[in-house]
Amino acid sequence: MDKLHKGWFTEFSPDDLEKMSNPDAPEDSSSKLLKSDGQEMGGAWPGQAFSLQVKKVLFHEKSKYQDVLVFESTTYGNVLVLDGIVQATERDEFSYQEMLAHLPLFAHQNPKKVLIIGGGDGGILREVLKHDTVEKVTMCEIDEMVIDVAKKFLPGMSCGFSHEKLDLYCGDGFEFLKNHKNEFDVIITDSSDPVGPAESLFGQSYYELLRDALKEDGILSSQGESVWLHLPLIAHLVAFNRKIFPTVNYAQSIVSTYPSGSMGYLICAKSDTRDVTTPARVLSDEQVKNMNLRFYNSEVHKAAFVLPQFVRNALEKKKE
Amino acid sequence: MDKLHKGWFTEFSPDDLEKMSNPDAPEDSSSKLLKSDGQEMGGAWPGQAFSLQVKKVLFHEKSKYQDVLVFESTTYGNVLVLDGIVQATERDEFSYQEMLAHLPLFAHQNPKKVLIIGGGDGGILREVLKHDTVEKVTMCEIDEMVIDVAKKFLPGMSCGFSHEKLDLYCGDGFEFLKNHKNEFDVIITDSSDPVGPAESLFGQSYYELLRDALKEDGILSSQGESVWLHLPLIAHLVAFNRKIFPTVNYAQSIVSTYPSGSMGYLICAKSDTRDVTTPARVLSDEQVKNMNLRFYNSEVHKAAFVLPQFVRNALEKKKE
Numbered sequence: 001m002d003k004l005h006k007g008w009f010t011e012f013s014p015d016d017l018e019k020m021s022n023p024d025a026p027e028d029s030s031s032k033l034l035k036s037d038g039q040e041m042g043g044a045w046p047g048q049a050f051s052l053q054v055k056k057v058l059f060h061e062k063s064k065y066q067d068v069l070v071f072e073s074t075t076y077g078n079v080l081v082l083d084g085i086v087q088a089t090e091r092d093e094f095s096y097q098e099m100l101a102h103l104p105l106f107a108h109q110n111p112k113k114v115l116i117i118g119g120g121d122g123g124i125l126r127e128v129l130k131h132d133t134v135e136k137v138t139m140c141e142i143d144e145m146v147i148d149v150a151k152k153f154l155p156g157m158s159c160g161f162s163h164e165k166l167d168l169y170c171g172d173g174f175e176f177l178k179n180h181k182n183e184f185d186v187i188i189t190d191s192s193d194p195v196g197p198a199e200s201l202f203g204q205s206y207y208e209l210l211r212d213a214l215k216e217d218g219i220l221s222s223q224g225e226s227v228w229l230h231l232p233l234i235a236h237l238v239a240f241n242r243k244i245f246p247t248v249n250y251a252q253s254i255v256s257t258y259p260s261g262s263m264g265y266l267i268c269a270k271s272d273t274r275d276v277t278t279p280a281r282v283l284s285d286e287q288v289k290n291m292n293l294r295f296y297n298s299e300v301h302k303a304a305f306v307l308p309q310f311v312r313n314a315l316e317k318k319k320e
Numbered sequence: 321m322d323k324l325h326k327g328w329f330t331e332f333s334p335d336d337l338e339k340m341s342n343p344d345a346p347e348d349s350s351s352k353l354l355k356s357d358g359q360e361m362g363g364a365w366p367g368q369a370f371s372l373q374v375k376k377v378l379f380h381e382k383s384k385y386q387d388v389l390v391f392e393s394t395t396y397g398n399v400l401v402l403d404g405i406v407q408a409t410e411r412d413e414f415s416y417q418e419m420l421a422h423l424p425l426f427a428h429q430n431p432k433k434v435l436i437i438g439g440g441d442g443g444i445l446r447e448v449l450k451h452d453t454v455e456k457v458t459m460c461e462i463d464e465m466v467i468d469v470a471k472k473f474l475p476g477m478s479c480g481f482s483h484e485k486l487d488l489y490c491g492d493g494f495e496f497l498k499n500h501k502n503e504f505d506v507i508i509t510d511s512s513d514p515v516g517p518a519e520s521l522f523g524q525s526y527y528e529l530l531r532d533a534l535k536e537d538g539i540l541s542s543q544g545e546s547v548w549l550h551l552p553l554i555a556h557l558v559a560f561n562r563k564i565f566p567t568v569n570y571a572q573s574i575v576s577t578y579p580s581g582s583m584g585y586l587i588c589a590k591s592d593t594r595d596v597t598t599p600a601r602v603l604s605d606e607q608v609k610n611m612n613l614r615f616y617n618s619e620v621h622k623a624a625f626v627l628p629q630f631v632r633n634a635l636e637k638k639k640e
Contacts, residue, residue: 008369010371016373046373046394046395047372047373047393047394047395047396048370048371048372048373048395048396048577049328049370049371049373050368050369050370050371051330051368051369051370051371052367052368053336053366053367053368053369073367074366074367075366075367075368076367076368092548094630095628227574228412228574228576228581229576252574253628254547254548254572254574254580254581254582254628255581256548256549256580256581256582257368257580258581260574260576260577260581261548261574261575261576261578261580261581261582262574262576262581262582288629293629294628294629294630295628295629295630296628296629297629297632299626300626300627300628300629302623302626303622303623303626306619306620306622306623307620308415308573308574308614308615308616308620309608309613309614309615309616309617309620310414310614310615312617
């Protein structure tokens, strides 16, 4: 099995890929395991792989931080791949972008200042700008090449980069947060997986910085991995955040091209004055249509926080 | 790309696989498209593929109806594959089995007689037998070889085949229904996709037979494909069932190893006296534990019927 083989791109678990390129290494020696706070959280999705048929490779270069690939697929439109992992396809990206952005934004009564960490493809930015309440969006993306390829090859996602409400910083989100206190109504971490450049975005000290950068009634959402694949990591994230935030919730939705087809969202609030699992602003059918929402609606908001029993068990067990 | 290559099994869309074996055929000539009522409903999951790493092939034979493969995977336990398509893995099968079985069973106040069509692996049977109300389960599976391999290689799923409440028929579900009228409280169709032996289980005349075999307060559930991949087929199923049943509902859940990671369930009731989207019998935490439910609970029941906006749009459009 190769990553690009007979016209198909295959997304392997980074740890499996490392083993394939070095089959003689001892079984448990992978440097490509998921990590949080120095703890190893297992392989990303060992023993499984997802493939997309490639029509044409549009871009393939190494940036300062990662391998950046964009290809045109036969059935999912253009596809952005970072370090061998599918980040977004034109066909299903709306599911992830809408849920990660609108869960915290509609849980908030009046979000004015929003910070996006990561999100270089522009999809989250596009969704944030749909909220009339928003006066300023700050975005902190470490890899300028991701923004550049999105502008060129993912126009439907990158449409917000020229918006007057945007303040764009190219740099490390972790470092950025250190200089921003009590400033944002909503913060959204749109990161890749915790192996490579995004590893620091899955540790307790990062979430402490997030809390401090939020206003008192602020809400944050973070990419929260898959319940099928990353329960130990998710339970760890939920457990340490319960020490930092009065309310910590986990939601999930389906995303066709993410590993195992589902994605989770960690939603935390700095105060306990409201229940983020129900929207503070409920949308009519007409508003859903006018905002061009294809996944999110106010019922979906609530249902996303209803977790399968095995996930509930895992998160409650950790609580005890 | 080959189906078994360097220790990995790859599940291609049947139509893509046909094209690969006959690359010179005209673009739109596939005999492997999904079909319902003679209408072609597109490829199964064109342009994408899912792979599992194989530890050991345990069984591989052609039955009278299909190609039957069982292998031990490295990370999903034993895997049952029919005609190249993953039907169940030991690690995630509970999600599909619990939802397909318990949505209609808990929507019913007092299910006594249950019919399962298909379901040869035994997973649905296992879940049905968890209901004390059930007095008799009739099962009609066309392919005896599936039952035999499940008994041998999937003991956690096939544990109900020796149960005294079971009446097992090996034969065609469509033919079986013609001789059974007004007999069952709940009918569950646990079929493979509508290409090959299960094609007849996705047409209007099949659902008319199902209606007639149900008692007046009867409820049925059917495997309902994926919202990411089969919206035209789902919209067709919903539309013709609205002519047959007073209430037609669609639910979905996540299943790690199904194409695009999600699976839908078509739930219809013969009368309109109750809303099947809320359970008629609500479970306590203790009951959930005692029934060894790992996916389903009463909150999950309700949330499963909340559909993403793009699915709602597609099903409502068809309604007009």
